[in-house]
Structure formats: structure tokens, C-alpha cells
Amino acid sequence: MRIGTCIKIRDEDDEVREVIAVPEIDSIVITITAFMYYYFNWSYFRLVGVLRGFGKQRVGWITCTFVLNYMLFIICSLAELNLIWNWTVFFLFLLAETFLYCKGGGNESAFFSFIGILCGLTVNIFCRCVIAILIAQPLANFDNHISSAENLKGIPVGLGFLLGGIVFQILVKPMPGRRIRTLLGHSEHLSFVLKVMTGMFLYLFLNLLIYHTKENDLLLKLWGIKSCVFVTVGTYLGIRFSQQMCDLSDYRSRNHLIRQELFVRSREEEALRVEAYQDALTNCYTRLYTERKLDELQKLGLPFAICFADLDGLKQVNDRYGHEAGDQYLVAAAKALHGICGEQDILTRYGGDEFLILFRDLSASMITERLRTADQKLRESNVYSFPMSLSFGVAESRESGDFKELLRIADQRMYERKKYKPASADTGRAF
Known part of the structure; x- marks a missing residue:
């Protein structure tokens, strides 16, 4: 070019x-x-x-x-x-x-x-x-x-x-x-x-x-x-x-x-499990958790015993001293019951003032003795101005293959004990 x-x-x-x-x-x-x-x-x-x-x-x-x-x-x-x-x-x-x-x-x-x-x-x-x-x-x-x-x-x-x-x-x-x-x-x-x-x-x-x-x-x-x-x-x-x-x-x-998300999700799931299986006030297991454990034990055919415990006079404490005092009563009872449970035992807040304990490898007489110890500890406590005690009933798995029937037996025995409890059980303190 x-x-x-x-x-x-x-x-x-x-x-x-x-x-x-x-x-x-x-x-x-x-x-x-x-x-x-x-x-x-x-x-x-x-x-x-x-x-x-x-x-x-x-x-x-x-x-x-x-x-x-x-x-x-x-x-x-x-x-x-x-x-x-x-x-x-x-x-x-x-x-x-x-x-x-x-x-x-x-x-x-x-x-x-x-x-x-x-x-x-x-x-x-x-x-x-x-x-x-x-x-x-x-x-x-x-x-x-x-x-x-x-x-x-x-x-x-x-x-x-x-x-x-x-x-x-x-x-x-x-x-x-x-x-x-x-x-x-x-x-x-x-x-x-x-x-x-x-x-x-x-x-x-x-x-x-x-x-x-x-x-x-x-x-x-x-x-x-x-x-x-x-x-x-x-x-x-x-x-x-x-x-x-x-x-x-x-x-x-x-x-x-992804790892962070899985970690957060696992923490959330753990929090949900805690919320579903653990009572926030007493740190006891919830009714849902215990019923699942009982179902597992029955399917495996393993022996166990359950104890139904009810706090004496919780309604009167709530009415006279307020619900905060009632919560203190529940916490004190849970602490006393925790003290008699072993590593394999499961303590549950089953209802408002009701506790259910699932025992493994213990006879009814041994469980009764432990519950008397917890009851005595509550009676002798001088922390609060109101009296504290509990009534209980025990049922063993050999008595029935139906979980609901075992609960009925334990509940009936608990009310019998509460009915015939001597009036002096309040250690001289009145509401």
C-alpha cells in the first residue's frame, strides 16, 4: 500500500x-x-x-x-x-x-x-x-x-x-x-x-x-x-x-x-429440643420426653419403675404468698428430687405441681426410701416462710404392660398417701 x-x-x-x-x-x-x-x-x-x-x-x-x-x-x-x-x-x-x-x-x-x-x-x-x-x-x-x-x-x-x-x-x-x-x-x-x-x-x-x-x-x-x-x-x-x-x-x-449455617441450625435444633424436652423453670425433663423414653423401654422389654410425686399445698402457697413463692416451691422440690436420682433416672415435671420420676434397676421399696428422704429434706428446709412437703406413689413395670395404667396406679397410690398423711407433716408451720 x-x-x-x-x-x-x-x-x-x-x-x-x-x-x-x-x-x-x-x-x-x-x-x-x-x-x-x-x-x-x-x-x-x-x-x-x-x-x-x-x-x-x-x-x-x-x-x-x-x-x-x-x-x-x-x-x-x-x-x-x-x-x-x-x-x-x-x-x-x-x-x-x-x-x-x-x-x-x-x-x-x-x-x-x-x-x-x-x-x-x-x-x-x-x-x-x-x-x-x-x-x-x-x-x-x-x-x-x-x-x-x-x-x-x-x-x-x-x-x-x-x-x-x-x-x-x-x-x-x-x-x-x-x-x-x-x-x-x-x-x-x-x-x-x-x-x-x-x-x-x-x-x-x-x-x-x-x-x-x-x-x-x-x-x-x-x-x-x-x-x-x-x-x-x-x-x-x-x-x-x-x-x-x-x-x-x-x-x-x-x-x-455452610458449616456456619449447619452450626446455627444445630444450635437452633438443640434449643428447640431443650424447649421441647426440658422445663425452663425446674430444668426437669418435659412430659413429651419422658413418654418417649417410657415407650422405648416398653418396646425393649426392660424393667423400670415410675414414681408420681405431688407437692402438698402449692395452691395455698400461690394464693397466700404469690406465684413467685409458688415457683420457689417448685424449684426447691425439683432440687430435692434431683438429689435422689441416679445417672440413668429421669426426673420430669409432668404437670403444674406434679413430678414423674423414671427409675431403672431399683425396687419399689428402695424408691420409697429415696422419696421419703426428699420429702424430709423439704420439710426441714427453713429457707422459705411457708411449709413444703410432697406425696408420692410408686408403680413397677411388671404390674402392667400399659404405660397409662402404670401412671394410674402410681397416681392412685400417691393420693392414698396424701389422704392419710398426718396433719403434723407441716412441722408446726401453718399457711
């Missing part, structure tokens, strides 16, 4: 020769390249917007950045800047535009800018090297010296913009897009990817030096293609590895949250 206006002039010897006037970009090449670059610019900011979740694209922003960047591209071409300086300026502009587009986020802006510059630079070097091989031209003809009649950079540059835009469209697809979104959510792993991209970027910059060679060397062209493949694979592996590290971090976080 020849860029510039050719002027024929006659020298002093009246010979006609061609010279290149002030550089002038061919209008067709400018138009085609402009369309290609607009597609590249639109695809890039679409990639950024979609992966950042911006929703509707900002057409005005894309148009303004296209005009600015393409004018920069023409200026750098007219100035015939070295390719290294040319791409450095382009990268800095892209970084600033991405930062403004994202409204902050230094690492994320740098990440997208590196994607843009690596993609653009890789496909440009690849296209220049491939076309140089196909038309057997030295790489020096694809540098930034557009005033040269032999300069051919227009075709590979436009083609590179087109391919770069296509790559951006691929990166928006669900699978690569998910990986990039995952990476953006982990700043610690994103920093590693930025280091990898920086290394790939510098490596590509070194490959721009091959455009200074005027020899038509096939090995240099193949080296350029190899460098593009190396940078593409290296960048992909860096992103893929970091994304897997992100997945592991997310897995550990989810696992931690």
Missing part, C-alpha cells in the same frame, strides 16, 4: 521523476480502516459494559472514544512514530478511557485495558507477519513509515482491528464471560493476572523490534507468529489458572458458610 501523493517533476536535466509530497492517507484505506476500528472500539466497550453489568451501552461514549482514538491513530501514523511508542500511547489512552468508563476501579480498568491492548497488538503482529509471508515482503514494509511508497501496513492493521473485535465478541459469550466475572470478583487473584499480562505486554513490545529489519527473513516472520501464539496461550493459561483459584476460594467460602 502506498500512502502519499505522487508528484512528477522535471529536474535540471529535463528528466521526469516521482517524489512523495506531504504525506496523505488514501481515502479508501482511511474509510475501511475507520469502519474496522469502530467495530474494534464498539466490541471492546461492549465487552467492558457487559462484564461489568452496565446494562444498556453508552453509544455516545463509544462514538466519542472512536473519534478520539482514530484521530490519535492518524496522528501517530502521520508522525511516523516508532511502533513501540505508537502502541504505548494507544495503551495509555485506552487505560484512561476504560477508567473513566468504569468510573474507577484501577485493577479492573487495567485488566480490561490489557485485554484490549494484548488482543489488538497480537492480532496486528500476527496479520502483519502472515501477510508478509504471503506476499514475500520484509517486515520493515509493515512499520509506521507511511511516507514510504513500499509501506503496506494498511491492510494488516485494518484486518487486525476486525479480528480483534471478533475476539471481544467471543469473550462476551457465557463461558469466557463467566470466567472473567469470577476473576473480577477476587482482587487477590486479579493482581496475579495483571502481572502475567504485564509480562506478555512487554514481551510483545520486544517483538516490535523485528520491524526494523529490512531483510526478507522468513524466520523472523515465523518468530513473530510464534510470539503471538505464545502470548495468547500464556494469557489464557494465566486467566484460566486464576479463575480456578477463584473457584477454589468461592468453594472454601461456601463451605465455610
Whole structure:
């Protein structure tokens, strides 16, 4: 591609020769390249917007950045800047535009800018090297010296913009897009990817030096293609590895949250069990818990005995001293009954003033003796101003295979004991 206006002039010897006037970009090449670059610019900011979740694209922003960047591209071409300086300026502009587009986020802006510059630079070097091989031209003809009649950079540059835009469209697809979104959510792993991209970027910059060679060397062209493949694979592996590290971090976080949730749930279940199986006032088991235990023992055929205990005069205590005194009475009785229970025995607050004790491996006579001890301890207590005592009845499992019948027997014996209890049981204290 020849860029510039050719002027024929006659020298002093009246010979006609061609010279290149002030550089002038061919209008067709400018138009085609402009369309290609607009597609590249639109695809890039679409990639950024979609992966950042911006929703509707900002057409005005894309148009303004296209005009600015393409004018920069023409200026750098007219100035015939070295390719290294040319791409450095382009990268800095892209970084600033991405930062403004994202409204902050230094690492994320740098990440997208590196994607843009690596993609653009890789496909440009690849296209220049491939076309140089196909038309057997030295790489020096694809540098930034557009005033040269032999300069051919227009075709590979436009083609590179087109391919770069296509790559951006691929990166928006669900699978690569998910990986990039995952990476953006982990700043610690994103920093590693930025280091990898920086290394790939510098490596590509070194490959721009091959455009200074005027020899038509096939090995240099193949080296350029190899460098593009190396940078593409290296960048992909860096992103893929970091994304897997992100997945592991997310897995550990989810696992931690699940463990916390299970712990909280177990605590809630334990609290519900306590609420269902333990009386809040006396710390005795509830009726539901004891009935389940009795059912288990009956199914297994294991021997046991139950004791039904009732507090004497609890209603009078409540009426005369208040319900707070009645609660104190219940707590004192529960404490006395706890003192006669073994590790396998189960003490239950069965009703308002009724306690049920499930005994294992004890005879009725031994249980009766223990209950007398608890009753005596209550009688002799001088902590409260009201008298305390209890009445009880005992039934053994061999007397009936029906749990309700055993309760009836124990309840009947308890009321018989209460009925025939001597009046002196109150130890001289009156209500």
C-alpha cells in the first residue's frame, strides 16, 4: 500500500521523476480502516459494559472514544512514530478511557485495558507477519513509515482491528464471560493476572523490534507468529489458572458458610429440643420426653419403675404468698428430687405441681426410701416462710404392660398417701 501523493517533476536535466509530497492517507484505506476500528472500539466497550453489568451501552461514549482514538491513530501514523511508542500511547489512552468508563476501579480498568491492548497488538503482529509471508515482503514494509511508497501496513492493521473485535465478541459469550466475572470478583487473584499480562505486554513490545529489519527473513516472520501464539496461550493459561483459584476460594467460602449455617441450625435444633424436652423453670425433663423414653423401654422389654410425686399445698402457697413463692416451691422440690436420682433416672415435671420420676434397676421399696428422704429434706428446709412437703406413689413395670395404667396406679397410690398423711407433716408451720 502506498500512502502519499505522487508528484512528477522535471529536474535540471529535463528528466521526469516521482517524489512523495506531504504525506496523505488514501481515502479508501482511511474509510475501511475507520469502519474496522469502530467495530474494534464498539466490541471492546461492549465487552467492558457487559462484564461489568452496565446494562444498556453508552453509544455516545463509544462514538466519542472512536473519534478520539482514530484521530490519535492518524496522528501517530502521520508522525511516523516508532511502533513501540505508537502502541504505548494507544495503551495509555485506552487505560484512561476504560477508567473513566468504569468510573474507577484501577485493577479492573487495567485488566480490561490489557485485554484490549494484548488482543489488538497480537492480532496486528500476527496479520502483519502472515501477510508478509504471503506476499514475500520484509517486515520493515509493515512499520509506521507511511511516507514510504513500499509501506503496506494498511491492510494488516485494518484486518487486525476486525479480528480483534471478533475476539471481544467471543469473550462476551457465557463461558469466557463467566470466567472473567469470577476473576473480577477476587482482587487477590486479579493482581496475579495483571502481572502475567504485564509480562506478555512487554514481551510483545520486544517483538516490535523485528520491524526494523529490512531483510526478507522468513524466520523472523515465523518468530513473530510464534510470539503471538505464545502470548495468547500464556494469557489464557494465566486467566484460566486464576479463575480456578477463584473457584477454589468461592468453594472454601461456601463451605465455610455452610458449616456456619449447619452450626446455627444445630444450635437452633438443640434449643428447640431443650424447649421441647426440658422445663425452663425446674430444668426437669418435659412430659413429651419422658413418654418417649417410657415407650422405648416398653418396646425393649426392660424393667423400670415410675414414681408420681405431688407437692402438698402449692395452691395455698400461690394464693397466700404469690406465684413467685409458688415457683420457689417448685424449684426447691425439683432440687430435692434431683438429689435422689441416679445417672440413668429421669426426673420430669409432668404437670403444674406434679413430678414423674423414671427409675431403672431399683425396687419399689428402695424408691420409697429415696422419696421419703426428699420429702424430709423439704420439710426441714427453713429457707422459705411457708411449709413444703410432697406425696408420692410408686408403680413397677411388671404390674402392667400399659404405660397409662402404670401412671394410674402410681397416681392412685400417691393420693392414698396424701389422704392419710398426718396433719403434723407441716412441722408446726401453718399457711
